[in-house]
């Protein structure tokens with residue numbers, strides 16, 4: 001059985017600035033990282049490999065340099081890495097992206113049964129959290145989002161039970177395999193690559209699948225297949241803060257005041 | 271009274287064979303270790319061996335070491351006497367009496383006196399073990415009052431007593447001239463009294479034979495026991511001083527990264543032969559244990575035990591490994607004496623106190639780093655907290671994972687130049703703590719102000735600066751360190767950097783010592799050295815004497831002091847700025863006690879035992895200083911935190927640069 005981790009190369013957003021004139025992200029010179037949530041997706045796939053002997057494939061749609069991201073996945077122990085890259089995939093919104101990823105997963109499924117597709121809950125650059133559910137919809141997989149724990153999984157009977165992390169509560173959901181999971185950071189602690197694997201990953205094969213391989217209708221992918229348009233990106237104005245209390249002379253009083261304010265705004269979960 | 275050589279010769283031969291076989295069995299095992307060149311600079315090595323093995327320079331650093339000095343030299347001198355004894359036992363015609371008479375007499379006198387000295391020293395050593403029993407003689411596997419310890423002392427004592435007895439008899443019987451053997455003459459007197467009247471010859475003969483055989487049997491027993499015991503150091507300590515690391519072990523050896531290799535030491539044969547030989551050289555003196563901050567605060571780490579575990583593991587696995595087999599006893603995380611726990615391996619601050627303390631130059635800490643390398647690089651096993659550190663280092667080139675664009679925030683209010691070869695003389699390598707740590711940024715600003723006041727030509731790399739990688743290397747993440755070191759070496763070379771100022775002893779040592787392995791020879795100064803020079807040359811003129819800091823004490827940081835021998839510079843700077851030499855802590859200079867943050871411990875929790883920084887802060891508080899002066903960002907953090915924990919808000923912590931900057935303010 002195959003577990004597929006969908007991963008994305010993203011700019012290190014803590015280092016990103018927005019160009020005030022064009023309202024776009026300034027990407028020059030910004031290092032790329034693996035989308036942090038996706039590292040948990042890779043880790044969970046690898047745990048399934050350790051537990052049940054699943055094979056693990058990592059797929060990523062992006063420009064040719066996204067190969068580096070897939071090499072990182074290889075260093076962690078995934079068995080197969082596929083880069084979905086083609087000019088016609090460029091400029092895709094979440095819908096078009098999910099078309100490409102689903103097509104790739106279907107292609108993998110032609111060879112070997114896909115039991116699980118795992119995605120990070122969202123990317124830190126787009127923050128939409130739509131691609132995972134899009135894949136599940138296109139493929140008709142059980143859709144389990146915001147998973148923070150896999151309670152039970154049985155490849156034989158093809159059942160999976162997970163815990164979803166929702167605001168202020170958890171939800172236990174069960175469904176049949178194949179399933180698409182989007183995962184949150186609490187799910188696991190990603191492993192650290194060992195050196196022999198890192199060295200091996202530099203020589204391992206990253207397969208390149210373009211549209212000649214996937215043969216998708218160009219009207220469903222890339223810019224053409226994207227109904228979403230970004231009209232403006234901006235940093236919201238931050239209101240000026242306010243100094244309350246007198247921390248220098250009455251730290252206890254100031255702390256009390258702060259706690260009261262936070263409670264009043266319901267910012268302190270008690 | 272001469273022995274029956276027909277009985278003695280086979281006995282001696284058997285003992286010699288046994289000795290040779292035991293030695294071979296043990297020593298040949300070190301050949302399973304990796305290669306390492308310790309045969310270079312033979313002249314220097316001989317000199318070091320002479321100073322430290324024969325001169326016992328490190329042994330006598332502790333007062334009781336003088337006792338060992340006496341025993342050691344008695345042994346050396348008595349080697350001649352015992353050699354004669356054994357040869358004479360086999361060939362009764364051969365003895366030192368064949369030498370010219372004056373020489374023979376001098377030798378007899380020498381033997382007599384050193385035997386007495388040895389006897390007294392041995393009694394003192396026994397008394398020390400029995401009555402004083404210093405805590406550091408005990409470890410988990412050897413007790414100060416161990417049977418072995420007393421057995422060896424008893425052997426030596428018996429040997430001396432038999433010597434006096436034997437020669438006493440000879441003198442009493444008129445076979446030797448007592449004039450040159452004062453102690454033996456006393457024995458002769460006593461023996462004569464024991465056999466009043468009668469035929470002296472008949473009475474004393476059995477005594478003589480008794481003493482002879484006692485002497486012979488103890489020697490033989492000693493010979494057989496030697497290779498099995500900690501007293502093997504009699505054979506190994508001298509070569510170990512010869513093979514010592516000629517440079518301070520303040521760096522780790524490079525590792526080559528290629529397919530099919532393994533990294534670090536996860537098995538005993540992954541150490542070098544010298545690492546393995548070290549195990550045989552340990553004297554169990556316990557000095558490293560006594561100096562170790564981790565051990566002092568109740569961690570499971572005891573450097574002596576690490577060495578012992580490697581030796582025990584070698585004895586257990588060596589024969590198998592030599593035949594190409596798999597080890598039986600794991601080196602890490604097994605059970606018993608031949609294994610180290612992960613907790614032990616991660617407890618080391620790489621402070622180097624063990625290295626400094628060891629009288630026979632055993633390299634304890636480097637072995638720990640080698641095991642860390644295995645854990646990190648081959649198994650990805652390390653304390654949880656380090657995952658963030660490792661990732662931050664790789665993605666943002668600083669331990670906190672702060673955006674590199676913020677490296678220059680500290681100089682927003684100053685006019686700071688970028689380093690430009692030809693334009694600026696020095697690169698001020700600010701370092702991660704100096705760039706990002708809120709407290710240390712004050713030090714950075716203070717130092718920048720001083721450099722300008724002294725007219726030093728300097729610049730920074732700004733946002734291009736990267737972490738030096740010190741923590742990674744000490745934590746055993748050599749692979750990532752290697753990448754960062756290459757990047758930095760390239761950056762420095764491209765920029766034409768020749769002279770560097772650092773404010774952090776860790777950057778200092780890494781740039782200065784570790785990067786040399788990458789072919790980069792920089793002139794690196796720690797700011798304490800630069801400040802000392804600027805003040806001495808009169809380039810830096812203070813406007814006032816700094817008095818408001820009160821009584822100032824100075825804490826030596828490990829990577830400035832012990833690892834790089836910079837002790838005087840910070841003290842001189844403080845003395846010049848405040849008008850008084852700083853007060854010293856009990857444990858200072860090469861005996862300084864780590865703050866607890868080195869070796870990557872800065873980024874780990876300290877779960878077991880008490881906190882190392884508390885131990886050090888308490889020591890500082892006992893001196894009742896007003897200001898603790900440091901020269902390292904890690905020490906700064908550890909003292910600031912420790913003082914808060916101890917609610918000693920009155921005591922200030924200042925970097926030496928801040929002290930000097932204080933003296934630049936308008937009077």
Ligand code: SF4
Pocket residue numbers: 558561562563564565571572573617618619620621622623624625634635
């Ligand atoms: S380097 Fe320091 S902490 Fe590490 S074992 Fe030696 S004395 Fe102990």
Ligand code: SF4
Pocket residue numbers: 551552553554555556557558559573574577627628629630631632634
């Ligand atoms: S390693 Fe050195 S200092 Fe430590 S007990 Fe052995 S001989 Fe003594």
